[in-house]
Amino acid sequence: MKTYRIAAIPGDGIGVEVIAAGVEVLQALAGRDGSFDFAFDHFDWGSDYYKRTGLMMPDDGREQIKGHDAIFFGAVGAPDVPDHVTLWGLRLAICQPFDQYANVRPTRVLPGITSPLRSVSGPELDWVIVRENSEGEYAGVGGRVHKGFPEEVATDVSMMTRSGVARIIRYAFRLARSRPRKLLTVVTKSNAQRHAMVMWDEIAAEVAAEFPDVTWDKMLVDAMTMRMVIKPQSIDTIVATNLHADILSDLAAALAGSLGIAPTANLNPERAFPSMFEPIHGSAFDIAGKGIANPIGTFWTATMMLDHLGEPAASARLMRAIERVTADASFHTPDLGGKATTRQVTDAVIAAIAGDN
Ligand code: NAI
Ligand code: MG
Numbered sequence: 001m002k003t004y005r006i007a008a009i010p011g012d013g014i015g016v017e018v019i020a021a022g023v024e025v026l027q028a029l030a031g032r033d034g035s036f037d038f039a040f041d042h043f044d045w046g047s048d049y050y051k052r053t054g055l056m057m058p059d060d061g062r063e064q065i066k067g068h069d070a071i072f073f074g075a076v077g078a079p080d081v082p083d084h085v086t087l088w089g090l091r092l093a094i095c096q097p098f099d100q101y102a103n104v105r106p107t108r109v110l111p112g113i114t115s116p117l118r119s120v121s122g123p124e125l126d127w128v129i130v131r132e133n134s135e136g137e138y139a140g141v142g143g144r145v146h147k148g149f150p151e152e153v154a155t156d157v158s159m160m161t162r163s164g165v166a167r168i169i170r171y172a173f174r175l176a177r178s179r180p181r182k183l184l185t186v187v188t189k190s191n192a193q194r195h196a197m198v199m200w201d202e203i204a205a206e207v208a209a210e211f212p213d214v215t216w217d218k219m220l221v222d223a224m225t226m227r228m229v230i231k232p233q234s235i236d237t238i239v240a241t242n243l244h245a246d247i248l249s250d251l252a253a254a255l256a257g258s259l260g261i262a263p264t265a266n267l268n269p270e271r272a273f274p275s276m277f278e279p280i281h282g283s284a285f286d287i288a289g290k291g292i293a294n295p296i297g298t299f300w301t302a303t304m305m306l307d308h309l310g311e312p313a314a315s316a317r318l319m320r321a322i323e324r325v326t327a328d329a330s331f332h333t334p335d336l337g338g339k340a341t342t343r344q345v346t347d348a349v350i351a352a353i354a355g356d357n
Contacts (some may be wrong), residue, residue, distance in 0.1 A: 002036040004309055006067040007274070008072045011046040011090065014293035015074020015281025021295040022072060022302050028350040029306075033314050041068070047078035047086055056089030062097055063143040066273060068276040070305050071284075072152045073278035073297075079285050088140070095133055098273035100266035101164065102171045103131035104304070105249045105280065110296075111327035113257035113336065117232060119253070124233040129252060130172040131245030133266055135164045136196075141283070152239070159194040160241075165203045171269060172239035173211040179236060187224050187240035187248065200241070225251060253280055260294030260335045263301035265308065277305040287334075291341045294333040296322060299349060321352035 006026075010019035023040055030037045043065070045057035046267065056076070058064070065071060071094065074088040094100075109115045110124040115125060139159040146152045169186065176184035186204045190197035208216050219227065221244045227234065228251060240248055253262035262280040287293060296354030299322050306315035325331045325348045332338025333345060 002241070003039050003068045004036065005039050005041065006070050006072050006305075007043060007044055008040045008093075008297070009043045009065075009090075010074040011076040011283065012048075012078050012086070013075060013288035014281075015046070015076065015283050017288070017291070017292065017293045017342055018279060018295045018298040019072060019074040021342055022214060022298040024346055025295075025299055025349055025353070026302055028353050029314055029318055032317070032353050032356070033311075036311060036314070040072075041065075041178055045077055045090055047081045049272075050081060050085070050089065054061040054183055055088060057093065057314040062094065065094075066098070068274050069309060071274050072302070072305065073220065073276050075278070075281060075283040077283040077285070087263070092138070092140075094276060095266050098268055098276070099134060099270075100135040100268050100273070100276055101132065101168060102267040102269055103133035103245070103264060104175070104267060105129040105131065105245070105250040105252070105262065105264045106300075106304075107249070107256045107262065109256050110261065111283055111323045112329060112332070115255055115257055117229065117255055120232055125256060127232075127235050127252060128175060128237050129245050129249045130162065130168065130175060130237065131249065132168040132240070132242050134242075135159055135161060136242035158193075158196055158241075158243075160199060162203065165200050166207060169200075169204050169207045170210070172216055172237060173207055173216070176214050176216070176237035177211060181236040182214045183236035185235055185238050186218045187221050187238060187244050188218055189221050189244070191220060197241075199248040210335050221248070224248060228252065228255065258335045259297070260293060260333065261296045261300065263297050263304055265301065265304040275305075275308055276344060277301045277308075278346050291343060293342050294335050295342050295345055296326065296348075317353065317356050318349075320356055321349050324352045325349050 010016040050056045076090050106128045109122045137158040141157040141159045143157040144154045190201045213272040253259045259281045266276040303318045331340045331348045
């Protein structure tokens with residue numbers, strides 16, 4: 001029997017609650033399937049670890065997880081630690097050195113969930129956002145000088161490389177080609193940002209020539225926000241820079257009903273390093289410890305992890321279980337307007353897995 005070694009890093013706040021729920025569901029799924037198993041290693045890295053040690057994860061942290069088959073990540077962020085410390089100290093400290101350059105974010109309206117868009121009942125909104133995850137606006141290039149003096153200067157320089165842009169655009173074209181509509185929108189801002197974004201557009205046109213079977217178009221990011229709201233059915237696969245896709249994917253999650261449902265995968269497609277799977281949401285300290293965090297985003301990301309591990313049947317079984325549960329409003333957590341707890345939703349998904357044929 002195949003055993004997958006998974007590094008579980010729950011992090012902070014509700015990350016701890018949803019990853020515990022996700023581990024339970026994955027174990028139930030392995031038990032139901034019988035042909036594979038999981039061995040979870042748990043890492044207590046995050047803001048509490050930082051308060052004890054001054055680091056978000058140990059110096060040899062990446063060394064400890066680089067041999068795992070995948071990383072199952074919760075969220076980072078604490079009210080009393082600056083967000084750039086938590087983000088750069090843990091999440092980006094894994095994503096960037098592990099070259100997880102493709103951040104894939106599916107969005108659709110699951111059964112039983114109401115979109116805030118009047119025109120959407122389900123099939124009109126079925127997107128995948130591909131986010132460049134290794135450079136661009138979040139390359140970390142920049143600095144501050146004359147700190148605190150009136151002449152203080154601060155820069156964040158967006159840095160794009162030809163190879164970095166080409167690989168993410170190529171990944172997005174391949175993904176678009178694998179979906180029924182074979183439709184890709186390349187998001188840009190080359191009217192105002194006249195260097196890197198112009199190169200981005202040029203590379204998109206070059207790569208497009210390799211994919212004559214994919215229909216593609218180009219859209220300015222500001223216009224894209226409008227199109228997502230007004231004409232959601234005109235969109236299928238989207239590729240955008242690190243910052244643009246970060247913003248568009250929160251909008252997408254909200255249009256699909258709740259941030260608590262949205263999943264994401266940080267992929268190293270070449271598999272030189274483990275990939276990382278996480279819900280899109282953060283540590284949500286406003287609801288942490290209350291037992292009401294929606295675990296569906298974590299369960300959905302677990303289906304992406306199963307696909308990556310090469311277990312498509314188990315992935316499909318878990319997705320069926322998720323959809324059976326969301327279809328029943330008595331299992332909606334407060335973010336969806338219901339009263340269910342994390343425990344109740346988790347138990348319902350485990351029961352649906354057991355009952356799945
Ligand atoms: P957030 O995603 O934690 O929460 C935004 C709102 O959505 C809150 O009202 C929260 O209660 C609700 N929400 C989020 N996930 C939910 C779930 N599963 N179930 C029910 N409700 C849910 O974003 P926020 O409040 O801006 O940030 C909180 C902390 O999380 C910050 O420190 C931030 O830096 C960090 N963060 C970390 C991320 C990560 O680790 N990938 C991503 C986003 C934020
Ligand atoms: Mg975000």
